[in-house]
Amino acid sequence: MRGIKMLCLALLASGATFAQETFTKADTLRGSITPQRAWWDVAAYDLHVTVNPDDSTITGFNTITYDILKSDTVMQIDLQEPMVIDSVQQNKKSLTFERTGNAWFIRMAEPQEAKKSARVTVYFHGKPRAARKAPWDGGLVWSKDKQGRPWIATANQGLGASVWWPNKDHQSDEPEKVNIAITVPSELVAVSNGRLKKTVPNADGTTTYNWAVTNPINNYCVSLNIGHYQEIKDQYKGEGGKLDLSYWVLDYDVDTATAHFKVVKPMLQCFEYWFGKYPFYQDSYKLVEVPFLGMEHQSAVAYGNQFKMGYLGKDLSATGWGLKWDFIVIHESGHEWFGNNITTKDLADMWVHEAFTNYSETLFTTCLYGVKAGNEYLQGSRHNIQNDVPIIPAYGVNAEGSGDMYYKGASMIHMIRQIMGNDEAFRQLLRGLNKTFWHQTVTGKQVQQYINQFVGINLNKMYEQYLTTTQIPTLEYRIIGQQLQFRWADAVKDFNMPVKVKLNASGYTLIYPGTLWHTAVLTLDKKSDFAVDSNFYVNVREVK
Secondary structure (H helix, E strand, C coil): CCCCHHHHHHHCCCCCCHHHCCCCHHHHHHHCCCHHHHCEEEEEEEEEEEEECCCCEEEEEEEEEEEECCCCCEEEEECCCCCEEEEEEECCEECEEEEECCEEEEECCCCCCCCCEEEEEEEEEECCCECCECCCECEEEEEECCCCCEEEEEECCCCCHHHCCCECCCCCCCCCEEEEEEEEECCCEEECCCEEEEEEECCCCEEEEEEEECCCCCHHHCCCEEECEEEEEEEEEECCEEEEEEEEEEHHHHHHHHHHHHHHHHHHHHHHHHHCCCCCHHHCEEEEECCCCEECCCCCEEECCCCCCEECCECCCCCCHHHCCEHHHHHHHHCCCECCCEEECCHHHCHHHHHHHHHHHHHHHHHHHCHHHHHHHHHHHHHHCCCCCCCCCCCCCCCCCCHHHCHHHHHHHHHHHHHHCCHHHHHHHHHHHHHHCCCEEECHHHHHHHHHHHHCCCCHHHHHHHHHCCCCCEEEEEEECCEEEEEEECCCCCCCCCEEEEEECCEEEEECCCCCCEEEECCCCCHHHCCECCCCCCEEEECC
């Protein structure tokens, strides 16, 4: 999630001030590949947590299996204050460690031999930070359902999974698999990612729910969901065969959810058409009702839209199209392809997650109601764009850029689609991205280069304009007789994005402006009929 942060853009601390922000050592420890992170690669997590709703505490341990890339003696593990690491063990030996803020440096007792695998177990406890306004200001949500019973969930994108469990908290390193064992009071049910493998009643009045994820997963997607849940089961026949569907909702919402979640199958059909096979057939597809708006937790999508159409009953596009489907189901499920299947190595490239996922809303509208409806939804959604600060911030410090990564990023992708002028080719581009970067972590540059190569046009100036500046380029034009003269202004140096304009009665044609004047033949009956395709997010100015 964060897939819904756009309504609070003006409130974000990372908004208009990030350009002047001074980054600290803690920012670097959190957001960069430190030497203590670089020498080892996570293979698997085996996470065990006991959750106590009475005092909002967690205790547990995490066994980390890792591959040794080169020999070293100090390992960085992340666990955020006020959580505490109690002890660390390897090969039945206790290891020493010291803390620098939220980073813990563990000194290995034995040489770490390159090209070997090893395990270390970290024991921890504490009262994790409570979310102030999940999912935007994240942490753990300690809530009550309508009947006053405990209802608990995690929401920690950006903030990091280390807010509640110890791990290598950097997006570039995903475990290949994760086991998650959650112990709760027996009257509650614990839901997490992947598949439920075993439920174990304990003698002390608790029950342990053992979940297993068999695909790579980013840390912030690993989730706790605890409440009086019941499961609704279904199945979808898709590109990868039979996909198990399950909806974990509060016991009093079963009938409502059964009817409301009928949108899931047409959504999956649409997204598989555009993006390719759902990436996690082995782990199933789940929606889990939560006490906050939503989040893209892999194979356990957090849902809190109150079974309403739109965004809590609102149309973020102001066109009417956004009230014809449930925003959270569509947007957060779109992240299964962009964000979960394809994950960026650095938070600064989060536009890859959010721009493509925001555009999934346009594609879903197109699937249901046609191209015109999809275009109207996209264009109407632009009123959410702030143009406050650049979309791409500083790298290596866990910084997040402007919330314009959603709608402005989607508009950029929409323009690429217009430039290609072939929806089948554009569909193959999206499917190719998911196939090429299947279950991988990537950089934004890799995605840009892939698009350039696929489209056959160098769009680097387009990326620079829309992702690294707040200026919207202006197409300046003048008409002299039957000659159209045009150029780009308010743009980065050598900006050269193609754009569609109406030159004649046959429709829109691509022209190729630069920052110097170019010309084209205009055969419209009236000069006033000249227009720029509204699918392009640009300003237009006639000059005399």
